[in-house]
Amino acid sequence: MKSPAAKSPQVLTTRAELRAAIRAAAPASLGFVPTMGALHSGHEQLFRQAREENELVVISIFVNELQFNDQQDYQRYPRDLQADVQVAARAGVDLVFAPAPQEVYHAGTPLIRLDSGALGRMYEGASRPGHFDGMLAVVAKLLHYADPGQGHYRAYFGQKDAQQLVLVRRMVADLDYPVQIRAVPIVRTAQGLALSSRNALLSQRQASAALVIHRAIELIAGRAARHEPLYLEDAVGLFQMEPEVELDYFVVVDPDTLQELAFNCQDTPFTGQGLILVAATVGGVRLIDNQPI
Numbered sequence: 458m459k460s461p462a463a464k465s466p467q468v469l470t471t472r473a474e475l476r477a478a479i480r481a482a483a484p485a486s487l488g489f490v491p492t493m494g495a496l497h498s499g500h501e502q503l504f505r506q507a508r509e510e511n512e513l514v515v516i517s518i519f520v521n522e523l524q525f526n527d528q529q530d531y532q533r534y535p536r537d538l539q540a541d542v543q544v545a546a547r548a549g550v551d552l553v554f555a556p557a558p559q560e561v562y563h564a565g566t567p568l569i570r571l572d573s574g575a576l577g578r579m580y581e582g583a584s585r586p587g588h589f590d591g592m593l594a595v596v597a598k599l600l601h602y603a604d605p606g607q608g609h610y611r612a613y614f615g616q617k618d619a620q621q622l623v624l625v626r627r628m629v630a631d632l633d634y635p636v637q638i639r640a641v642p643i644v645r646t647a648q649g650l651a652l653s654s655r656n657a658l659l660s661q662r663q664a665s666a667a668l669v670i671h672r673a674i675e676l677i678a679g680r681a682a683r684h685e686p687l688y689l690e691d692a693v694g695l696f697q698m699e700p701e702v703e704l705d706y707f708v709v710v711d712p713d714t715l716q717e718l719a720f721n722c723q724d725t726p727f728t729g730q731g732l733i734l735v736a737a738t739v740g741g742v743r744l745i746d747n748q749p750i
């Protein structure tokens with residue numbers, strides 16, 4: 458039997474329209490999901506969780522130039538608003554905010570900047586200088602735009618972008634934003650590749666080579682679960698066998714602070730808690746992944 462057509466969300470392009478639509482709805486709770494579009498089942502999971510937990514669901518689709526240190530990466534970032542609206546409809550989203558750059562940066566490039574601090578300069582921040590400052594700049598604005606001003610306000614972020622999640626939580630705490638940050642687990646392909654909009658830029662061969670990321674994570678997570686020594690160099694060795702995949706970092710960090718865990722001795726069995734963080738590029742496409750252990 459054909460399922461009933463999903464109700465199309467309202468698509469809004471100005472801050473004034475968004476504010477008016479949220480005011481008119483006067484929701485008891487609002488779930489907000491910021492995205493850069495090219496929506497996939499990972500995003501859909503965020504929308505569905507927001508749908509379950511809130512009366513009104515608002516998403517934004519905005520490719521934020523300020524968080525790209527590489528113009529080529531910005532230019533080739535996949536964009537397809539029509540397809541995105543269909544994904545949003547399927548997940549029961551009410552409002553899609555899809556502004557033009559001049560609507561968000563209406564006063565030009567911001568003079569007053571947010572500094573993501575030392576954590577913002579590690580891992581992803583080390584390879585993408587300025588990325589997290591630019592990300593926080595837009596998240597700070599978007600969280601204002603979608604603020605219902607009354608009732609519960611929740612914003613949803615994927616665990617896939619673990620460092621982003623920690624920094625957003627920290628910004629919201631440091632600047633007293635009246636919003637609860639909710640984390641959503643990573644959605645993967647059946648083979649284990651974390652879904653990402655950038656996966657669309659991979660050839661089939663590259664996508665299959667990229668599975669080494671998951672294999673390496675599984676190897677170390679298995680050892681951690683058995684309380685064995687981790688021997689991270691074995692994970693690095695797996696990458697050396699995939700010449701198309703260039704490893705940037707493979708580290709085990711504290712899940713809350715993201716500070717790298719020191720292993721006193723190579724042969725020490727792993728106990729306690731950590732988070733594996735990985736980044737690699739495949740054919741120039743940057744992929745990240747992580748897993749708690």
Ligand SMILES: Nc1ncnc2c1ncn2[C@@H]1O[C@H](COP(=O)(O)OP(=O)(O)OP(=O)(O)O)[C@@H](O)[C@H]1O
Nearest residue numbers: 492493494499614615617618643644652653654655
């Ligand atoms: N596979 C996934 N599982 C869970 N959340 C995800 C997944 N992919 C993206 N998200 C989350 O969706 C939100 C929007 O992410 P974004 O639009 O940048 O998509 P993306 O697929 O992460 O893109 P890219 O990896 O190319 O930057 C972020 O909070 C991100 O963590």
Ligand SMILES: CC(C)(CO)[C@@H](O)C(=O)[O-]
Nearest residue numbers: 491492493521592595618
């Ligand atoms: C949070 C975000 C939408 C800000 O541009 C982006 O960094 C993302 O999609 O993860």
Ligand code: BAL
Nearest residue numbers: 493524525588618621
């Ligand atoms: N999902 C993180 C956004 C970015 O790569 O710029």
